[in-house]
Amino acid sequence: MFSPDPRTLPTPPTGWSIGSYTAYTEAQRAVDHLAANGFPVEDLTIVGTGPRVVERVTGRLTWGRVLGSAALSGVWFGLLIGVVLGMFTPGGLLGSILAGLLAGVGASTAFAAMGYASLGGKRTFASRTEIVAEQYEVLSEPRSAERGRDLLARLALTSPTY
Numbered sequence: 001m002f003s004p005d006p007r008t009l010p011t012p013p014t015g016w017s018i019g020s021y022t023a024y025t026e027a028q029r030a031v032d033h034l035a036a037n038g039f040p041v042e043d044l045t046i047v048g049t050g051p052r053v054v055e056r057v058t059g060r061l062t063w064g065r066v067l068g069s070a071a072l073s074g075v076w077f078g079l080l081i082g083v084v085l086g087m088f089t090p091g092g093l094l095g096s097i098l099a100g101l102l103a104g105v106g107a108s109t110a111f112a113a114m115g116y117a118s119l120g121g122k123r124t125f126a127s128r129t130e131i132v133a134e135q136y137e138v139l140s141e142p143r144s145a146e147r148g149r150d151l152l153a154r155l156a157l158t159s160p161t162y
Helices: 024-036 063-088 093-118 142-158
Strands: 016-021 044-060 125-140
Touching (some): 024 044
Antiparallel strands (some): 044 125
């Protein structure tokens, strides 16, 4: 029976909170500050709490954008296939590359057109999805938490407020 190594399994974070931030870059800045001041950073963990799924709209989808993007993807795939085929075809590398390009662009645009047409105008925008946290906690092992809080308090005093 398979028994996983307990050191490689996900475990909940431990430690005491020494700082709380609304943006990951702020938590990262706090850890950088601690590191620059000789703090044992191996005692730290940044924990994002309150995860949210955020969909950022990147633009309008049109037939031109869908087909252009698919054709560009097809060029790279077709080029790869053409070069690989050219290495094993005695006829010549250039002919294989051109055939691969045509096949890649043709297949990619055909599949993209079918996918976009199947939406029936219901999703006319492009987006990317990411998971972000509402808050980021910097945790420290108890042995060094007090020193960490002191260093972060000094950082807060010297930071400009916006």
